[in-house]
Amino acid sequence: MKQSICVKINGRVYEDEVEPRQLLSFFLRETIGLTGTHVGCVIGECGACSVLLDGRLVKSCLLFAVQADKREIVTIEGLADDGRLHPIQEAFVQRYGLQCGYCTPGMVLAAHYLLGRNPDPTEEEIRKALAGNLCMCTGYMQIVDAVKEAAKKVNR
Ligand code: FES
Ligand code: FES
Structure with a gap:
């Protein structure tokens, strides 16, 4: 039997009926249409499905949509401001922190979560913060550089 949920996503409230076993990742992609997750x-x-749930970095494939009821989610689509990339996204572009882009939403949100708590992380802290996110393309150097650049931008 479907259950009603009410969840705020990127500042907008959504009310829907979901199967109790529907994963949050598929709810975001298929029901809401936010395919950046x-x-x-x-x-x-892999961390590709990472989102912020009440400000905490979570893997949305490990949660059911019903667990997001009455909670607030930020997806990668919620970072850009009126079409302008978030400084962390800009840093990933400038430092070539992506190739195919599959891991990028999760990487950017993991960086966002880190910099919100630690605006000036060491390389070791960056690598630790990204440990739950896998990239099959870049070899991580550019991603770490992008997060260092992002830290400079958010501290300006
Ligand atoms: S799809 Fe969720 S961690 Fe890989
Ligand atoms: S850029 Fe392709 S998986 Fe990371």
Whole structure:
């Protein structure tokens, strides 16, 4: 039997009926249409599906949509401001922190979560913060550089 949920996503309130077993990642992509939340492994390993839930970084493939009821989510689509990239997104572009882009929404949100708590992280802290996000393309150097650049931007 479907259950009603009410969830705020990127500042907008959505009310819907969902199957109790529907994963949050698929709810965001297929029901809401926010396909910036990518789905890779669906077992909590790759981080491509990361979103912020009440300000905390979570893997949306490890949650059911019903667990987001009466809570607030920010997806990658929620970072840009009126079509202008968020400074962290700009830093990823400037430092070539992506190739195919599959991991990028999760990487950017993991960086956002880190910099919100630690605006001036060391390289070790950056690598630790990104440890739950896998990239099959870049070898991570450019991604770490992008987060360093992002830290400079958000501290300006
Ligand atoms: S799809 Fe969620 S962690 Fe890989
Ligand atoms: S840029 Fe392709 S998986 Fe990271």
